Amino acid sequence: MSTPTRVPPRGDRRAGIVAAALELFADKGYLATTMDDIGRAVAMRGPSLYKHVASKQDLLVEIMERSIATVLRDHRIAVESTDDVREQLRRAVEAHVRFHARHRLEAFVGTRELRHLDEANRAVMLSLRKDYESGFRELVERGVAQGRFRVGSVKLAVYSILDMGVGVAVWFREGGEFSVDEVAYHYGDQALRLLGAD
Amino acid sequence: MSTPTRVPPRGDRRAGIVAAALELFADKGYLATTMDDIGRAVAMRGPSLYKHVASKQDLLVEIMERSIATVLRDHRIAVESTDDVREQLRRAVEAHVRFHARHRLEAFVGTRELRHLDEANRAVMLSLRKDYESGFRELVERGVAQGRFRVGSVKLAVYSILDMGVGVAVWFREGGEFSVDEVAYHYGDQALRLLGAD
DNA sequence: GCACGTGGCTAGTGGGTGTTAGCCGAGCGC
């Protein structure tokens, strides 16, 4: 039997493996996904994967690190793009929602499989997630201090806004009833309403 | 070694097993929990569990069924307790939040472990969850029709309200900063704001 | 044209897991 694929372009075989792992982890869960499953998705046997990755755990770590790094970057960009608190919050929420719509699978795996990260990596991820949450809290607190927002509880408002964005990852489908932009806009709007903005 | 517990009260040994399974499923996940783990939690060996339950899957099914039945019942009671749409929605949201605060673990397992239900049971659960969602959608639609709510999109508003309630299960702790009632009240408020109520 | 690194393969290892089989002590009905 001759090789069906002539020659894999370069050493980016690893990227394909990570992508396949992401899809499988999101679909079946980390524990339910076997190395053979991942191998099958990239047309090789399970053990061959070890020529490209150190372990199954490494795949999870790589997925999570990339994911959280993206969210934090997008958030920073959104907040730094204006000085007006109201607008900062709108853009931060839109970035949050855009991420959860565009990177559904990463978002999914990022929250669902946190407990299957080994201790050290989980601690790092939890800390980064806390930072992210803090960014929103500071934003809302500043808005309240400036009299732009009126909330019963900053903490509960922030949790609510974040969680409704997280939920997008569950139901959103590319090419479905809503575009990413529509969802982002509506959610930004809802967040501002929830904060009693203006 | 004599029996440490003199005699288990009655045949409610099963209830203890389900409770232990719930805690473990919520903590480690369904797949990561072994029958030995569950056995240890109720002071017996794994295989002995089979004198009380048919399978590990049965434990998951029982947990999920009880969980969804509770939510649906609470929702119905809330909606039937008044005729005013605004008040119906407030009470439905409060019931939703109360459930996710009081039955954190059930809520957790109910959403996180859905994929590990076998096909038949999963279909039933998904259908029941759809019914629950529909209840909220009809409520919001009625409110909009009566001019009591003003929303950009009924669907997105409903998703948002449900998801922010679901999120409560993640962070809520009995005896923490907020009581169940406080959270329920605040979330009811936030939902009404989000709907542009009144 | 040859050595060698790359990246695939098969075979195996060591451990884990749901579940069944079969044993047995204790309490209860009669």
Added chain:
DNA sequence: GCGCTCGGCTAACACCCACTAGCCACGTGC
């Protein structure tokens, strides 16, 4: 007191899975 049911136990079965060992084809550098 006898037998039966209940509910525990240990042993074992039948897989499954991450990962390792060791082999080999192929393309490239020289």
